[in-house]
Amino acid sequence: MTAETPLTTGIRPNGDVLTLREYEAIGGYRALRKALREMAPSEVVDTVKESGLRGRGGAGFSTGMKWGFVPERNGDTGRRYLIANGDEMEPGTFKDRLLIEGNPHQLIEGMLLAAYAIEADFGYVFIRWAYRDAFLRLRRAADEAREAGYIGRDILGSGFHLEFHVHVSAGRYMCGEETALLTSLQGGRANPRSKPPFPPVAGLYGRPSVVQNIETLCNVPHIVANGAAWYHGLSLTEDAGTKLYGVSGKVERPGIFELPMGTPIREILEEHAGGMQDGYALRGLLPGGASTRFLVPEHLDLPMDFSHIQDAGSRFGTGTMIVLDHRTCPVGMVHNMEHFFAQESCGWCTPCRDGLPWVERTLAAIERGEGRRDDLDVLQRHCKMLGPGYTFCALAPGAVEPLSSALEHFREDFESHIDKGRCPWRGI
């Protein structure tokens, strides 16, 4: 039943990297051979479109549709870029690290197929500095692939070329936002860009560019090898494929689990992550990283996929859950996240630059026991003013998602901090 977990089947339980030979032995680079031999670039785009693959980095946009926005070459000989976004910095998210460390060739093959589909001649992996092992393994894998003729000029005699570079970043959450990532690759501060134009039309150095999350790209070889219908068949719901779900917090077995898309939250938490630790009860969870709204126990039977989580008022995000237990202070938890967002704001847009530190200080005061009743109105107002439509990118709107949902679900905890003049979770 290896087909059920295509992304992680090749990954060893101990996480040791697969060599090129080992990857080839489990069918690696077969999809690339097939595409170069039998498929036109537009057919690869169509297959990925039909597969229903949606971006795994947080926004969940249709991958094939994004590729379709890249204009046809029509004699244009300028550079085009395919960029793998390995800047995994969404708090609570740790899935792409596993994919790069365990099977870097799967990522490289996915990038080659994506680059072929959009007729790109340059491939970049943008990887965060802290992923040191992932970087070293990826670089070694790229050398192996170059040696074997999978990267470079006239790949496998097909006439398709791809130059391949790995860029090691130097910190900052902002770099994961696709337009900020492009500015960062060009050697500047990672400020976001106004859209449109969107990167598929005008991206890196103003040239057509597609930026995809690591997990998204790792799906591509399997889709090309096995077809769109097979990919749909992997999931339990409308959203196709499998998903690397993550669970962290006070559960028995925190980790990453590849399961059919649409697996119920309860099954992920209780069966795969082993349920809550002894003495801890679940109060809520962030379904897809820090910038998603809290779900509460009544949501546990929801299928974990893009549409069901959205219908419940939250976002699927990166699909990696952070669990809030009944012995952890929700105000402290939200304060931790708002500290992160305030620190990581690039400062480009006023609501984000000025609003997030205000939110952070207000929460710090409440947590210290110095909060006032009207602080909750101040926080509520910021949830609106930092929401969608006031900033270039999604950092601030994402930052207020956990806050506004905590104010809704855990309001009595905020109030008891203010009324008691202290955090009820800290001593007496």
Place this chain on the structure above:
Amino acid sequence: MVLTPEELELFDHGLSLEENPRSASVAAMKFIQDRRGWVSDEAMEWLSVKLGVSLSDLESVATFYSLVFRKPVGRHVILMCDSVSCWVMGYESAREHIRRRLGIDVGQTTEDQRFTWLTIPCLGACDMAPAMMVDEVLCGPLTPELIDNVLDACDEADSE
């Protein structure tokens, strides 16, 4: 001299692979930092000329990225994850242990210049929270014993 002739040769090779000198800015600073531990004012001035980017522009890039060090750091850099999963899993007691052992707070360097202790956003190691990276090695879940083992190893390396 900011770089030795051998280092310069390697640097120029790296530069030749970039699309233009400006896009090399972050990699260039990291190149110097990997060899000197930090990026000095002198190095910034040299880079500014080398890359053809104004000093103030280059400085704005340097100060944007949290892992470009514009001040000297200790021989060992401790990057402690301060994000939400590590907070939930109780990074505070791990911090307290380091505070007691090194006698410094987050953001500081020990007097003997051996340890600099910084925070870093989510290390992507939430399954081993609370986590930290010492030099280039990821470790967690942090217990007093694990912290002592890691820091003892630094002590041993320094005494050799």
